[in-house]
Amino acid sequence: MLRARRELSAVSARLREQAERPVSGGESALIGMLGDRLVSVLRSHNTPSTLYYVRADGETYVVKVEFGRAPTLRDEIRWYRNAAQRGLPRRLFITGHSGPGLSFLLLKRFGDGSTxxxxxxxxESTGQLGRHVARAMDSDTELFHRTQCHVGQDHVHRLTERRLALRRSQAGKFPYLRTLMDVDVVTINGIGLPGASRCLNRVFGDPRLVSYLTPDRVGMTFGDLHCGNILVREGFTEVVDPRGGPLLPITYDYGKLIQSVEGGYGAVMAGRYVLRRTDGTAYEFVPEVVPGYSSVAVLLAASCDELRYLQSLYYAALHFTAMLPHHASAQEETTALYLCGVSLFDKLFTQLA
Ligand SMILES: Nc1ncnc2c1ncn2[C@@H]1O[C@H](COP(=O)(O)OP(=O)(O)OP(=O)(O)O)[C@@H](O)[C@H]1O
Ligand SMILES: [Mg+2]
Incomplete structure (x- = not known):
């Protein structure tokens, strides 16, 4: 096996060397080091990491790299190590390393990267999509069941509150976002809805509602189970881009899926929406209805009982609100994400009534 992967071991050793140099030389040094092993480069739009497709031993592999402190990729590497230590499936993971110069993750390539x-x-809107999502959910749920522990609702709620408090304060640094967050009423297609801060205060200020919507167990999950992280290859499915960090309730990840298929996240991130400000905080906003997402949304709702679905819907609305500062430099996209979030809160409150 090792013999068969001689070239790959050499690439991995050189990546480690470069990672350990306090000044890595940046991307040009990396590209120079990979030489003609480098097949292509895929820059991600949201995160500071870059993917390099590399040939070794007649196969193509994926190297995910982040330069400098690389907090996100360090977490991801930690997640894979943690999974391996617990005897959980290694999935596409081969190796990873974090050094002062850069962090890298070496993965087997899965298909052509289609998600x-x-x-x-x-x-595409056939049952095939639903089967991929169901398989991804099943492996996330199994992971959760194998690692879950009871920590109590207060602990889980504190995690939620802390995350939202941090993101609200980050959002406050962007004047347009601060206005949006704190607006009393935002009008979408002629219907007035409470603004995001009001929605959060409504839940956080009502202990019975918090208790209803907050699970009491956490475990290991992929942590970012949206449809852009579910890779597909014919009848096979893989999940990439796991999040390290604290153990989470499973409804956090189901919320990522609801956000993806029911909340309009996929359509907005692909630029498939119409947004026009008509007046003050009134908008015409129409995310495209994507039939494939609609079919998966039906499957998702059917695979959860009512409480679990509502708890996941709550997380989906929170995810939209929490992600705003990370997108804030793109004002139109961020406004669209904000409107998706308040629409999901409205859906949640309607279903709770
Ligand atoms: N092992 C793999 N095999 C094939 N393609 C992959 C693999 N890992 C990642 N990709 C491709 O690269 C894309 C981005 O990877 P990943 O989600 O890990 O990075 P990211 O930093 O989160 O980027 P983004 O912000 O675009 O999600 C995936 O959507 C997929 O198309
Ligand atoms: Mg990703």
Whole structure:
């Protein structure tokens, strides 16, 4: 096995060397080091990491790299190590390393990198999509069941509150976002809805509601189970881009899926929406209805009991609100994400009534 992967071991050793140099030389040094092993480069739009497709031993592999402190990729590497230590499936993971110069993750390549998002946005709406999502949910749920522990609702709620408090204060640094967050009423297509801060205060200020919507168990999950992280290859499915960090309730990840297929996240991130400000905080906002997402949304709702679905819907609305500062430099996209979030809160409150 090791013999068969001689070239790959050499690439991995050189990546480690470069990672350990306090000044890595940046991307040009990395590209120089990979030489003609480098097949292509894929820059991600949201995160500081870059993916390099590399040939070794007649196969193509994926190297995910982040330069400098690399907090996100360090967490991801930690997640894979943690899974391996607990005897959980290694999935596509081969190795990873964090040094002062850079962090890297070496993965087996899975198909051509197509995701459930890609298929849905290309117009696919057959049962195949649902099967991929169901498989991803099953492996996340199994992971959770194998690692879960009871920590109590207060602990889980404190995690939620802390995350939202941090993101609200980060959002406050962008004047347009501060206005949006704190607006009393935002009007979407002629219907007035409470603004995001009001929605959060309504839940956080009502202990009975918090208790209803907050699970008491946490475990290991992929942590970012949206349709852009579910890779598909014919009848096979893989999940990439796991999040390290604290153990989470499973409804956190189901919330990521609801956000993806029911909340409009996939359509907005693909630029498939119409947004026009008509007056003050009144908007015409129409995310495209993507049939593939709609079919998966039906499957998702059917695979949860009512309480679990509502708890997941709550997380989906929170995810939209929490992600705003990370997108804030793109004002139109962020406004669209904000409107998705308040719409999901409205859906939640309607279903709770
Ligand atoms: N092992 C793999 N095999 C094939 N393609 C992959 C693999 N890992 C990642 N990709 C491709 O690269 C894309 C981005 O990877 P990943 O989600 O890990 O990075 P990211 O930093 O979160 O980027 P983004 O912000 O675009 O989600 C995936 O959507 C997929 O298309
Ligand atoms: Mg990703």
């Amino acid at each position: 459930v998002d890609d298929l849905a946005l290309a117009g």
